[in-house]
Amino acid sequence: MSYFMRDVMGGTVDEPDTATMAQVLEGLAEADDEHPDVSLSHESGWCLSVFADGLVVWENTEDDSVVPGEMRVSGREEALRLFGFLAAGDVTALEELPWRR
Template sequence: MAYWVNHLMGNAEQNFSIDALTSLYDELAAADGEHTDVSLTHESEWCLSAFASGLVVWEKVAGDGEPKHMVRVTKEKTIELWNLLAKGSTSQIDQEPWVPGYGA
């Protein structure tokens, strides 16, 4: 399964090591009004974006369906979800307590 990450400054990277997901999350420490999130996108076009506030957004970037979110998600939980997405386990991610929309 293929996936890629989007870094805080907007550059995308394929073949990003699963072992480096902690460093991807840590980029959020430099988030500002223009650069707000980091994400992992699976080849199925499902994307999981994380924000410094603890907001996590789950959406299909192809535009199918509505986005969902959770708030106050820990770093550890975000990395766990990214790992699942990298493996293509979208149905398992869907079982989380998502709330409709993009959140605040």
């Protein structure tokens, strides 16, 4: 399965490992109004965006009929866990989380 991350400045990293994902998340310390989030996108169209304040947005960028979900995470470790699910293509595990739609 193929996936990629966008860092806070919009740069991309193809198929990052867990350590690289953690580094990209650390970049949220530099977030501003123009560059507020980092994201991980999967070839299936699913995407997780994480904002500096802990907001996570779960959406399918290729299917407009899917209503995006939002929730808050308590820290970078939780965001990293969610990124790990998506990198592995485990959409089912992500869909089971308490998203507000």
